[in-house]
Amino acid sequence: MLRITRDIVIDENDIEIGFVRASGPGGQNVNKLSTAAQLRFDTNRLTLAPDTRARLERIAGQRLTKDGVIVLHAQRFRTQERNRADAIDRLIEMLREASIRPVPRRPTKPTLGSKKRRLEGKKRRSDIKAGRRSGGYDD
Helix, strand or coil, X not given: CEECCCCCEECHHHEEEEEECCCCCCCHHHHHCCCEEEEEEEHHHCCCCHHHHHHHHHXXXXXXXXXXXXXXXXXXXXXXXXXXXXXXXXXXXXXXXXHCCCCCXXXXXXXXXXXXXXXXXXXXXXXXXXXXXCCCCCC
């Protein structure tokens, strides 16, 4: 059992991990060995609050299939064990991030002092620009 948060716990048997050949450079090692880990996790097996599920869908993006299965592909390392651990860590991090409820923004009003400073700055700039204008002198 993997404890994600206080409320979310997933069974390790619900996580399916398969190994495939990694893409990209690497020479003979990458051509011979299946070291990239492909993790599949069905989110329907979890009981999540509707807002948490919506955040998870937004965070997962295209890694979430229409059936609600998260598919992660880990090929950062050269060994199966490290790629497997990396994929599980990424899944746990994704679930933890989805479980955090964002703090609502409370709009604030500018203070009287900040309004005065802004207007004083505008007046100062206006005076500088007004001084550049040529006066109506009769020469």
